[in-house]
Amino acid sequence: MPLSTSELLHQLQWRYAVKKFDSTRKISxxxxxxxxxxxxxxxxxxGLQPWQFLMVQNLGLRQKLKSASWNQAQVEDCSHFVVxxxxxxxxxxxxxxxxDYTASVRHVPVxxxxxxxxxxxxxxxxxxxxxxxxxxxxxxxxIALGNLMTSAAVLGIDTCPMEGxxxxxxxxxxxxxxxxxxxxxxxxxxxxxxxxxYAKAAKVRFPKDQILRxxx
Amino acid sequence: MPLSTSELLHQLQWRYAVKKFDSTRKISxxxxxxxxxxxxxxxxxxGLQPWQFLMVQNLGLRQKLKSASWNQAQVEDCSHFVVxxxxxxxxxxxxxxxxDYTASVRHVPVxxxxxxxxxxxxxxxxxxxxxxxxxxxxxxxxIALGNLMTSAAVLGIDTCPMEGxxxxxxxxxxxxxxxxxxxxxxxxxxxxxxxxxYAKAAKVRFPKDQILRxxx
Numbered sequence: 001m002p003l004s005t006s007e008l009l010h011q012l013q014w015r016y017a018v019k020k021f022d023s024t025r026k027i028s029x030x031x032x033x034x035x036x037x038x039x040x041x042x043x044x045x046x047g048l049q050p051w052q053f054l055m056v057q058n059l060g061l062r063q064k065l066k067s068a069s070w071n072q073a074q075v076e077d078c079s080h081f082v083v084x085x086x087x088x089x090x091x092x093x094x095x096x097x098x099x100d101y102t103a104s105v106r107h108v109p110v111x112x113x114x115x116x117x118x119x120x121x122x123x124x125x126x127x128x129x130x131x132x133x134x135x136x137x138x139x140x141x142x143i144a145l146g147n148l149m150t151s152a153a154v155l156g157i158d159t160c161p162m163e164g165x166x167x168x169x170x171x172x173x174x175x176x177x178x179x180x181x182x183x184x185x186x187x188x189x190x191x192x193x194x195x196x197x198y199a200k201a202a203k204v205r206f207p208k209d210q211i212l213r214x215x216x
Numbered sequence: 217m218p219l220s221t222s223e224l225l226h227q228l229q230w231r232y233a234v235k236k237f238d239s240t241r242k243i244s245x246x247x248x249x250x251x252x253x254x255x256x257x258x259x260x261x262x263g264l265q266p267w268q269f270l271m272v273q274n275l276g277l278r279q280k281l282k283s284a285s286w287n288q289a290q291v292e293d294c295s296h297f298v299v300x301x302x303x304x305x306x307x308x309x310x311x312x313x314x315x316d317y318t319a320s321v322r323h324v325p326v327x328x329x330x331x332x333x334x335x336x337x338x339x340x341x342x343x344x345x346x347x348x349x350x351x352x353x354x355x356x357x358x359i360a361l362g363n364l365m366t367s368a369a370v371l372g373i374d375t376c377p378m379e380g381x382x383x384x385x386x387x388x389x390x391x392x393x394x395x396x397x398x399x400x401x402x403x404x405x406x407x408x409x410x411x412x413x414y415a416k417a418a419k420v421r422f423p424k425d426q427i428l429r430x431x432x
Contacts, residue, residue: 002227003370005250007218012257012367034221036428040421041228043365045379047420055430102420135351139401142355143377146362149259151228154219154370161359163261174431185355204263204318205256212252214271215390 003154013203015153018160018188020196021077027157027190032080035189038151039082042144046120048098050087050137051144052181054174055080061173068169069186074160079190083170084145085181086137090130095120138184145185152189162186219370229419231369234376234404236412237293243373243406248296251405254367255298258360262336264314266303266353267360268397270390271296277389284385285402290376295406299386300361301397302353306346311336354400361401368405378402 027035039053056062057080065083066075075081087094099117103110110117123129129136149159163185170176170183192199205211243251255269272278273296281299282291291297303310315333319326326333339345345352365375379401386392386399408415421427 001372002223003219005247005371008367008370009250009253009257011218012254015257015259017259031221034225036424037225038228040424040428041225041231041419042362043231043233043377049422049427051427053428055428055432057430057432061431098420098422101422105418105420107418139355139358142358143362143365146258146359147228147366149359150363150366151224154224155221156217161259202321202323203257204314204321206265206314206317208252208256211265211267212256212269212271214273215277216273 008154011153011156012150015149015159016198016201016203018074018158018190018192018196019198020193021074021079021158021160021188021190022193023077025079025191027079031155031157034155035080035148035152035157039144039148042147044140044143045136046116047102048095048120049140050090051141052085052179053144054083054085056083056174057081064173065165065170065186068166068173069162070164072162072164074162074188075186077190078160078188082148082187082189083174083183084141084185084187085176085179086134086141086184087180088134088137088182089180090124090133090137092121092125095125134182141184145187148187148189158190158192160188162188224370227369227372228366231365231375232414232417232419234290234374234406234408234412235414236409237290237295237374237376237404237406238409239293241295241407243295247371247373250371251296251364251368251373255360255364258363260356260359261352263318264311264336265356266306267357268301268395269360270299270301272299272390273297280389281381281386281402284382284389285378286380288378288380290378290404291402293406294376294404298364298403298405299390299399300357300401300403301392301395302350302357302400303396304350304353304398305396306340306349306353308337308341311341350398357400361403364403364405374406374408376404378404
C-alpha cells in the first residue's frame with residue numbers, strides 16, 4: 001500500500017473547509033503541477049471529460065470573483081483558485097472527436113470502437129440523458145472536485161470547496177459565455193492560516209449507522 | 217507529506233475503471249472499515265451529508281442489481297458494492313436536526329449558530345436551490361464518489377464507477393422508496409482480475425491545454 005490506512009484517515013480527518021488561508025504561503029510549482037495532473041486524471045462518464053478547469057491566478061480576476069462569491073476571503077487569500085466549468089451541451093462532433101482521439105492514443109482503428117461510440121451517442125445524444133447534459137457534466141465535475149480535495153489532503157495541502165458563488169457572474173468575469181462551458185463550482189487551494197479557528201472545530205458527521213447501511 | 221507526489225500520480229495512473237474483478241479476492245475487514253470511514257468523512261455542502269451509502273454484500277440482491285445494470289459483471293464479481301443514494305427533498309426539520317447535532321458535537325448552544333442555520337434555510341428551503349434539492353444532493357454524492365475512488369487508489373484498491381444503472385429499479389430492489397433517499401450512482405470496489413485487458417489500455421485524457429487553462 002502506497003499510503004497506510006491510518007495515514008489516509010489521519011489526512012481526511014486533518015482536512016476541513018479552510019475559512020482563512022495563509023496568503024503568504026504558496027504551493028510550490030512542482031506540487032501544483034501534480035495537483036493539475038491529478039485533476040486531468042479524474043475519471044468521468046465514458047471518459048468524456050466534459051469539463052474545463054480554470055486556474056485563476058490573476059489578482060484582478062480574483063478580486064472580481066470574490067465579489068461574486070459573497071466576498072469570501074478565500075478567493076483572494078488562497079494560493080491557487082480553481083473554477084470548475086462543465087459542458088452546457090453535447091453534440092455528435094464532440095463524441096466523434098473524443099473517439100478519434102481515443103483511437104489514436106490506443107493505436108486502434110476507430111472502426112474497432114464503433115460499439116462504444118454508438119453506446120455513448122445512444123445514451124447522451126439520443127437517449128433521455130440528452131435532456132440533462134449540463135447536469136450530467138456537472139456531476140462529473142463534482143467527481144473532479146472530490147478527487148482534488150482528497151489528492152490535496154494526502155499531500156498535506158488544504159482546500160475549501162466553494163458552492164456559494166454566483167455562476168452567471170463567474171461566467172461573465174471569466175468570459176466563459178463564448179465557450180461551451182459554464183461555471184459550476186470552485187475550490188480554493190493553499191495552506192491554512194495558523195489563526196483559522198475552524199481548524200480546531202470538531203468535525204460533524206452523523207453517526208455511521210445513520211448514513212451507511214450494510215445489506216448482508 | 218504523508219504521500220509523495222510521485223506516489224500519488226502513480227496511483228492515479230494505476231487506477232482505471234475495472235471491467236473484470238477477481239471475485240476470489242476480498243478487501244480485508246480492516247481496509248473496508250477505513251474506506252467506510254473515508255466515505256463518512258466526505259465534505260458536503262454546509263456539512264449536511266444529504267446522502268446514504270448502501271454496502272450491498274447480499275448475493276441475492278447483487279444478482280438483482282446486476283440485472284438492473286445492463287448485466288455488468290462487476291456488480292457480482294467485486295469484493296464490495298456501494299450504492300450512493302441522495303436525498304430527494306429537504307425540510308426544515310432535517311436542517312434543525314443537523315444544527316442540534318452540530319451544536320452538541322461542538323459543545324455550543326444552538327443559539328450560537330443561528331446565522332449558519334438561517335443561511336442554510338435561506339438557501340435550501342426558501343431560495344432558488346430549493347427547487348433542485350435532489351440535484352444538489354446528487355452532486356454531493358458525486359464528491360463522495362470521487363473521494364472513494366481516490367482514497368481506494370492510494371490504498372492500492374480498485375474501483376469501477378457505475379452510472380450505467382437503472383436507478384428506479386435499484387430503488388425498488390433496495391426498498392429505498394419508503395426512505396427520503398434515491399439511488400444516483402454506484403461503485404464496485406475490489407481487486408482487478410489478472411485477465412482484465414482494460415488494465416493495459418492506454419489512459420485517454422485530452423491534452424492538458426484543452427481542458428485546463430491558467431489565467432495569470
